[in-house]
Amino acid sequence: MGAILEIRELHKRFEPGPWVVDDVSFTVEAGSLMYVLGPSGSGKTTLLRLVAGFEAPDAGEIVKGGDVISAPGRVIAPEDRRIGMVFQDYALFPHLTVEANVRFGLDRPGFIPLALSMLPGLGALGRARRTGPRPNGWGSADPGRSLPELFELTRLSGLERRYPHELSGGQQQRVALARALARGPHLVLLDEPFSNLDTTLRRQIRDEMRDVLRSAGTTSLLVTHDQEEAINLADRIAVMEGGRLQQVGTPEEILHRPSNRFVASFVGPSDFIPGVVNGDLVETEVGANPLPPDLLALSGTKVDVQLRPDHFQLCENGQGTEARVIGREFQGASTVYALVLPSGTRVQAGLPGHLELAAGDLVRIRYRPPVLVCFPVRRADRP
Amino acid sequence: MRLSFKHQHRPPGMVLAGAGISVLMLLPLAYIAAYALRGGAADWARLWHTTLPGLLFNTLSLAAGTAAFTFALGVSLAWIVARFEFPGRRVWTWLLALPLGVPPYIMAYVWTDLFLPGGWAQVLWKSLAGPQAELPLPYGRYLPTVWVLGLATYPYVYLLVRASLGNHNMTFEEAAQIQGVSRLTRFLRVTLPLQRPAIMAGLFLVVLYVFSDFGLVSMMRFHTFTRAIYLELSGRGDRITAAMLALVLIGMSALLFWQERRARSRSRFYQTGGRFRRLSPLPVGRLGTLAIWGYLVFWFGAAFGLVVSYLAYRSVEGIRAGGLPAALWGYAFNSIFTSGAAATISVFLIVPVAYLATRYRDRLFQLYLRASYMGYVLPGPIIGVGVLFIAIHLLSPIYGTVAVVILAYLIRFLPEGLQAQEAAFHQIKPHLEEAARIEGDTFHRALLRVVFPLAKTGILTGWLLVFVSAMKELPATLLLRPLGFDTLAIRIWIETSEEFYALAAPAALVLIGVSAPLFGLLISRDLRRQVT
Numbered sequence: 001m002g003a004i005l006e007i008r009e010l011h012k013r014f015e016p017g018p019w020v021v022d023d024v025s026f027t028v029e030a031g032s033l034m035y036v037l038g039p040s041g042s043g044k045t046t047l048l049r050l051v052a053g054f055e056a057p058d059a060g061e062i063v064k065g066g067d068v069i070s071a072p073g074r075v076i077a078p079e080d081r082r083i084g085m086v087f088q089d090y091a092l093f094p095h096l097t098v099e100a101n102v103r104f105g106l107d108r109p110g111f112i113p114l115a116l117s118m119l120p121g122l123g124a125l126g127r128a129r130r131t132g133p134r135p136n137g138w139g140s141a142d143p144g145r146s147l148p149e150l151f152e153l154t155r156l157s158g159l160e161r162r163y164p165h166e167l168s169g170g171q172q173q174r175v176a177l178a179r180a181l182a183r184g185p186h187l188v189l190l191d192e193p194f195s196n197l198d199t200t201l202r203r204q205i206r207d208e209m210r211d212v213l214r215s216a217g218t219t220s221l222l223v224t225h226d227q228e229e230a231i232n233l234a235d236r237i238a239v240m241e242g243g244r245l246q247q248v249g250t251p252e253e254i255l256h257r258p259s260n261r262f263v264a265s266f267v268g269p270s271d272f273i274p275g276v277v278n279g280d281l282v283e284t285e286v287g288a289n290p291l292p293p294d295l296l297a298l299s300g301t302k303v304d305v306q307l308r309p310d311h312f313q314l315c316e317n318g319q320g321t322e323a324r325v326i327g328r329e330f331q332g333a334s335t336v337y338a339l340v341l342p343s344g345t346r347v348q349a350g351l352p353g354h355l356e357l358a359a360g361d362l363v364r365i366r367y368r369p370p371v372l373v374c375f376p377v378r379r380a381d382r383p
Numbered sequence: 384m385r386l387s388f389k390h391q392h393r394p395p396g397m398v399l400a401g402a403g404i405s406v407l408m409l410l411p412l413a414y415i416a417a418y419a420l421r422g423g424a425a426d427w428a429r430l431w432h433t434t435l436p437g438l439l440f441n442t443l444s445l446a447a448g449t450a451a452f453t454f455a456l457g458v459s460l461a462w463i464v465a466r467f468e469f470p471g472r473r474v475w476t477w478l479l480a481l482p483l484g485v486p487p488y489i490m491a492y493v494w495t496d497l498f499l500p501g502g503w504a505q506v507l508w509k510s511l512a513g514p515q516a517e518l519p520l521p522y523g524r525y526l527p528t529v530w531v532l533g534l535a536t537y538p539y540v541y542l543l544v545r546a547s548l549g550n551h552n553m554t555f556e557e558a559a560q561i562q563g564v565s566r567l568t569r570f571l572r573v574t575l576p577l578q579r580p581a582i583m584a585g586l587f588l589v590v591l592y593v594f595s596d597f598g599l600v601s602m603m604r605f606h607t608f609t610r611a612i613y614l615e616l617s618g619r620g621d622r623i624t625a626a627m628l629a630l631v632l633i634g635m636s637a638l639l640f641w642q643e644r645r646a647r648s649r650s651r652f653y654q655t656g657g658r659f660r661r662l663s664p665l666p667v668g669r670l671g672t673l674a675i676w677g678y679l680v681f682w683f684g685a686a687f688g689l690v691v692s693y694l695a696y697r698s699v700e701g702i703r704a705g706g707l708p709a710a711l712w713g714y715a716f717n718s719i720f721t722s723g724a725a726a727t728i729s730v731f732l733i734v735p736v737a738y739l740a741t742r743y744r745d746r747l748f749q750l751y752l753r754a755s756y757m758g759y760v761l762p763g764p765i766i767g768v769g770v771l772f773i774a775i776h777l778l779s780p781i782y783g784t785v786a787v788v789i790l791a792y793l794i795r796f797l798p799e800g801l802q803a804q805e806a807a808f809h810q811i812k813p814h815l816e817e818a819a820r821i822e823g824d825t826f827h828r829a830l831l832r833v834v835f836p837l838a839k840t841g842i843l844t845g846w847l848l849v850f851v852s853a854m855k856e857l858p859a860t861l862l863l864r865p866l867g868f869d870t871l872a873i874r875i876w877i878e879t880s881e882e883f884y885a886l887a888a889p890a891a892l893v894l895i896g897v898s899a900p901l902f903g904l905l906i907s908r909d910l911r912r913q914v915t
Contacts, residue, residue: 081821085817088814095837118831118836
């Protein structure tokens with residue numbers, strides 16, 4: 001399958017501010033789940049709105065299925081893009097039932113009935129269904145699936161007559177998703193779709209949503225600031241910061257071969273300590289590990305090594321490094337301890353919860369990651 | 384495929400319409416200023432040495448007296464219905480706002496008639512004190528005018544303070560209580576100061592009304608700016624002096640208006656942060672209930688009950704004597720037709736202004752908004768003057784037709800509808816329109832399918848506000864109406880100024896009968912939102 005969406009050297013700013021989207025290029029493969037990941041203010045939502053057609057780019061272009069849909073001075077209206085969208089607050093129409101919300105894009109009430117429906121007592125006219133030919137150049141292409149199928153898929157059957165305010169947060173989100181899918185869009189955009197949900201529900205709901213998106217067979221472009229969500233759900237991730245694209249890759253690539261320090265530290269909590277390359281190994285205060293294969297460095301090169309809390313191991317007496325406990329934080333089965341190394345460096349290390357270490361205790365540890373992440377020291381980084 | 388060339392592309396039709404509406408709203412002011420500037424320094428000096436000081440003194444002292452009266456009355460009534468639990472509390476909450484539905488000049492007419500020979504007050508006094516007794520009353524003009532004006536306008540203060548007390552956070556009172564502060568001190572030091580924004584807003588409305596009132600002061604024969612302007616124009620036909628006086632009054636109103644806006648934006652009391660407990664009314668005993676009912680009945684009677692029953696009595700008397708004048712229904716039709724037309728047109732004119740101002744951060748659209756709010760600071764006689772000038776210079780084909788009257792209503796009352804629509808559009812999240820767009824609707828379709836249905840209540844409220852206000856309008860109608868075109872308000876004016884008091888009663892009753900229920904509808908919707 002080829003790329004369905006291509007973003008080419010896209011630039012956007014809101015005068016007189018700085019670039020909000022600064023020279024961003026990437027492609028989205030048809031049928032895949034693409035995430036744009038970044039902290040708030042990184043320009044990711046603006047990027048999504050550019051793809052939707054709510055904003056016009058200042059330079060660059062957006063190509064969908066071979067057609068340029070956005071370029072400076074040439075922006076195809078949102079309604080003509082064959083794109084669906086799930087808004088962060090879902091934006092369900094509060095005056096319409098679940099069913100009317102979902103079929104909103106399929107119904108084409110005429111202008112005159114609509115105008116008349118404004119008059120008191122004639123509201124029913126505006127809801128008259130005239131499911132005409134696909135409007136606005138969506139052509140007679142595959143209309144997607146039938147509405148009952150869609151309700152089935154999104155588990156909304158039985159809720160058709162309800163109003164949005166009568167639904168739970170998860171149900172509202174499924175209505176928003178069903179509405180976005182109803183017209184059989186080529187691409188579905190989702191803006192922080194899980195940020196309005198309870199943390200306890202989030203994991204279950206997002207797995208459900210991924211299944212719906214997969215079985216609907218659409219291409220999805222999602223935006224989030226939650227690295228855990230992106231790593232777990234995405235086929236590919238584009239990491240953004242300060243309007244610039246930092247890295248595009250699979251979750252594994254982002255996690256194990258981050259292209260820079262920002263990406264490395266954004267995708268998970270971590271500390272950096274100094275290390276030295278010695279042959280095929282990188283030696284640090286907490287043990288030696290193999291040099292990553294894609295990093296070519298001579299012996300004696302100074303590097304910064306990333307320590308993720310998940311990859312620490314306990315050691316027998318006489319092995320590893322002795323560290324002193326100064327604090328702890330419970331995280332499910334394991335406990336993350338704040339430790340001080342002999343050099344005085346502080347690190348976070350996840351250790352089995354049954355140890356019950358207290359502040360002041362000594363513990364022997366070693367760092368053993370699946371793939372070591374390190375960056376050569378730039379002169380600017382350290383004096 | 385259609386292209387939208389810039390995103391946030393401003394809908395060109397609306398932008399153009401908004402510009403046209405702004406110009407229309409500013410035209411009366413522009414003409415008044417142009418006329419006033421024809422008066423040279425000598426004219427201004429003459430004005431300063433003759434009428435101006437007296438007018439200023441009269442208008443300002445009337446405003447001060449009325450503000451003091453409405454403050455005491457409005458705050459005490461709001462406090463009683465918010466703070467105490469007694470039988471009928473909910474109904475009273477609603478009833479006490481009802482006098483706002485009575486045109487103030489009708490109140491003036493009834494109260495005047497009550498004290499004329501043969502009026503109820505005189506009859507009552509003579510039956511108590513003997514047939515020869517004279518009613519000892521301050522027959523000066525100031526106190527009676529303040530009395531009637533206060534009865535007509537106290538609901539502004541009452542409604543706003545009542546709403547503010549509905550949002551009052553009990554925690555503040557409890558904090559004061561735990562400091563060992565007594566109940567009365569608590570009221571004076573905590574509760575009342577917290578209602579200050581609402582009280583000030585209410586008093587501003589009262590004073591703004593006093594500046595603009597024409598009918599009431601004229602019937603009470605109290606000489607203020609509006610009356611002077613009207614007399615210059617209708618009596619002497621001196622347009623330049625009328626425009627000069629109008630400019631002074633507009634200046635006073637505008638000053639007040641911007642002061643109020645500034646005060647409101649500066650003093651925002653956030654009463655509802657985090658935990659929030661409403662004021663729970665205190666139960667009162669039998670004696671307390673009696674006292675409360677006595678107080679409420681007295682003031683409601685003075686402002687509404689007495690007025691309506693007196694009108695009913697006079698009407699019955701009139702019908703017995705000679706039957707209802709058949710023309711009455713014609714007057715009612717004229718009132719309803721012109722007001723309905725103005726309200727309906729206003730809805731369409733408001734949409735672009737309100738929509739643009741709430742959707743786009745654009746200086747131009749804020750200017751549209753301000754221009755459209757101009758009617759608030761243009762009292763009726765001034766609108767009359769301004770529209771008269773427009774009709775003479777720009778729209779001579781419609782001069783002397785009903786269209787001029789409707790135009791005046793539009794300019795004067797459009798702000799009331801605008802306020803309702805602006806609030807309604809504000810509450811609709813822009814995301815909803817974007818959702819409609821991405822679902823395939825064009826800009827206009829999204830308006831019709833999402834924005835308007837959601838703003839329907841606000842739009843309807845705006846229509847009602849304009850309609851009710853236009854029904855009561857007197858001075859602009861007087862100045863602009865075609866010969867022989869009588870509305871209910873005009874009939875009341877004519878009959879009373881020729882001292883056929885009984886003849887005015889049926890028209891007044893019909894006018895209240897049409898506008899008070901609509902007004903009651905408006906406030907009950909408002910109160911339901913804010914009262915437990």
